[in-house]
Amino acid sequence: MPNDEAGLFPELPPRLEGTELVRRRNAEAQRQYRARPANAAKLAARLEVQRALAHGDLTRPEGCAECGVSCVPEAHHSDYARPQSVEWLCRACHMRRHRLPEALPGQMSLQLGERP
Numbered sequence: 334m335p336n337d338e339a340g341l342f343p344e345l346p347p348r349l350e351g352t353e354l355v356r357r358r359n360a361e362a363q364r365q366y367r368a369r370p371a372n373a374a375k376l377a378a379r380l381e382v383q384r385a386l387a388h389g390d391l392t393r394p395e396g397c398a399e400c401g402v403s404c405v406p407e408a409h410h411s412d413y414a415r416p417q418s419v420e421w422l423c424r425a426c427h428m429r430r431h432r433l434p435e436a437l438p439g440q441m442s443l444q445l446g447e448r449p
Contacts, residue, residue, distance in 0.1 A: 391419075393421060402423050
C-alpha cells in the first residue's frame with residue numbers, strides 16, 4: 334500500500350516499510366543496549382578482543398573448541414575482567430553456553446524455548 338497518509342496528514346512522518354523499518358529498529362535496540370551501564374564490561378571486553386585480533390595479539394582458530402566443527406568461531410568470555418581470555422565457540426555452542434544456569438550475571442541464562 335503506498336503511503337497515502339502524507340496527503341491527508343502532512344504532519345505525520347512517512348510510514349517505514351520492510352528492511353528500512355527493521356534497520357531502524359535494530360539500530361535503536363543497539364543504541365539502548367550500549368547505553369546500559371550493566372553492559373559496559375561486556376562491550377569493553379568485545380572491543381579488546383576485536384583490537385587484539387586486528388593487531389595480531391590474538392588469533393582466531395579455524396573451529397569450535399567445544400564440538401570441533403570447522404567454522405569462524407565466536408569469542409566467549411567466561412570472565413569479562415579478563416577480556417583476552419576467551420573460548421572460541423561456533424554459534425550453536427556459544428548460544429547453548431549462554432543458556433546454561435551458571436552463565437555470568439548479565440549474560441543470557443534462559444532455558445531453551447524461553448524468550449527474554
